Amino acid sequence: MDPMALLGSLGLGVALLIVVVAILLGAALLLLAMKIVSVEGRSYLKALGVVVVAFIANLVVGFLLGMVLGAGLLAGLLNLVISLLITGWLVSLFCKSSFGKGVGAAALYWLFFIILGVLVSTLFGGMLVATG
Numbered sequence: 001m002d003p004m005a006l007l008g009s010l011g012l013g014v015a016l017l018i019v020v021v022a023i024l025l026g027a028a029l030l031l032l033a034m035k036i037v038s039v040e041g042r043s044y045l046k047a048l049g050v051v052v053v054a055f056i057a058n059l060v061v062g063f064l065l066g067m068v069l070g071a072g073l074l075a076g077l078l079n080l081v082i083s084l085l086i087t088g089w090l091v092s093l094f095c096k097s098s099f100g101k102g103v104g105a106a107a108l109y110w111l112f113f114i115i116l117g118v119l120v121s122t123l124f125g126g127m128l129v130a131t132g
Contacts, residue, residue, distance in 0.1 A: 061082050
């Protein structure tokens with residue numbers, strides 16, 4: 001077997017594992033956000049469903065905005081706002097809650113994910129600097 005093909009398939013497998021872990025962790029963070037905002041009818045399976053559907057929808061919206069507006073600050077900010085509204089609508093749809101509570105839970109969820117991303121980036125960046 002070609003070593004580069006093996007390396008490529010290993011990279012694809014790791015990327016898939018990271019996406020699955022991020023979705024599972026995202027569902028737990030969304031459930032926590034829904035609990036803080038007091039969304040009725042919440043469960044981990046509903047949060048998982050919201051995260052999976054929002055992931056796909058936000059991927060499509062981000063792609064379309066990138067095609068129309070190009071890569072830039074405006075496209076990024078517009079994508080963040082639209083993603084927040086989509087996730088909030090999905091929370092209200094899946095949990096049969098108000099749209100306001102859904103958007104509040106979605107905003108808290110995105111805030112949690114941003115904080116987690118900064119912490120993980122700092123941790124791995126510090127590890128790279130320390131070993132470099």
